[in-house]
Amino acid sequence: MGLLAPRDPVTLDRSFFARPALVVAPELLGCRIVHAGVTVRLTEVEAYAGEGADPGSHAFRGRTPRTEVMFGEAGHLYVYFSYGMHWCANAVCGDEGVAQAVLLRAGEVVAGHEVAAVRRAGVPERDWARGPARLTSTLAIDRAHDGIDVCGGGPVRFEPPTEPVEPACVRTGPRVGVSGPGGDGTAYPYRFWIEGERTVSAYRPGVIRRRTR
DNA sequence: CATCCGATTTCCT
């Protein structure tokens, strides 16, 4: 398997997710997430390392009621509420007790166009899942799915790519919208995307916040 | 493309 060969097919079982988020993240590119009649092929994700290791992570300062699922078993969804009106979804990674996750940032609808068109009425198709909150909106994922197991035959599931993603097309760079120390992203180039995809969200630097203590 | 601001939870002070 040379550097330019397509990746081996992946099996999206629990052991797939029970690895470091930085390993899982690029392998999720091209995979599909299925829920409520719509299938999205992932084109952009972001890794979040664990407690104490990643100032951008919600789990940086340790366990809270909100972040509890991130510390739990891999292969569950961590869904959080953002800016008073949006929901964003992560796949929990790593060993139990290790709070790592991969944020599902963007993708393209590859099945269920009719359902998505109703759910996202008035929105151009390109934008249906172009952004983490748009993605969950199109898939009808919200608070009810926080903590849900995606490896156990439940309503939300992942599927491997139908066409392999060329590793040469995988790019990495600064995360989007992450504030706090390292918020410029350069210290944490944990975003991964597929080069040339129209659904990759526009880069917006995080607000660089002053030290809060 | 840039800027503006909404509407609400979470967690720190």
Next chain:
DNA sequence: GGAAATCGGATGG
């Protein structure tokens, strides 16, 4: 009590 937030839609240039 209040700042900050893994954002997105609207509007203006």
